[in-house]
Amino acid sequence: MADKRDYYEVLGVPKDADDAAIKKAYRQLAKKYHPDMNPGDKEAEIKFKEASEAYAVLSDAEKRRQYDQFGHAAFEGGAGGAGAGGFDFDFGDMGDIFGDLFGGMFGGGGSRRNSNGPRRGADVRVNVRITFDESVRGTTKKIDVTLKDECSSCHGTGAKPGTSPETCSKCGGRGQV
Incomplete structure (x- = not known):
């Protein structure tokens, strides 16, 4: 895949960047290029998806190890990849990221850390299997949560x-x- 940019380059971090630096760089790019902040801007949408894809890989220790060893080929279904063109995307703390970025922006009130309101519950982590194509173009999946x-x-x-x-x-x- 010659047309794919290096994930570290996409996020603007060095290859030895720690998790905090990767998360910070992603948050800045996500806020800058998020589709809600740039309605109708296809270039911003592409950059947002590219940053999200880079973050999905570099924020996961195992995926990052595979990427560092095999590059983009790690996720094409061959060399040490996820097999059959698959790509596991962990939506782990995406809600936290977007909540931190856009918390009170759209009339949602102040900080969600308001001591008078309900306490924040435990994080919900769900592993969702999506194809690489779905990760680039976007998709909708139904997830049941108790x-x-x-x-x-x-x-x-x-x-x-x-x-x-x-x-x-x-x-x-x-x-x-």
């Missing part, structure tokens, strides 16, 4: 009502059931 409600007995504190911190018998101290 949501947990706040415990009605301890109201998310993990302690029995009216007591000093003691494990709630209803939710086991998790604050959610």
Whole structure:
């Protein structure tokens, strides 16, 4: 794939960049080229997808190791790749990234770290198998997620009502059931 740019070059980071530098570079590019910030701009859309693809590989230790060893060929289905042209894309903290980038931008209020509002729950991590073509052109996938409600007995504190911190018998101290 001669037309693909080096992922480190795409993000503007050196090959020995740590995870924090890669994430920071991606956030800057994602904010700059996000389609919502550049409606109808095909060039910005291409750059956003290119940055997202680079981040998907370089932010995952195993994929980064494969990329460093085999380059883009690692994901073409041959040499040490994901096989059959497949490409595992972990959407892990993409919600965190976009929430941090665009949090209150569209009338969503202030910071989501508001102590008066509900506490942020545990991260939901889902591995979704997509083809390389889907990763470049975009796709829509349906993902079923089981949501947990706040415990009605301890109201998310993990302690029995009216007591000093003691494990709630209803939710086991998790604050959610």
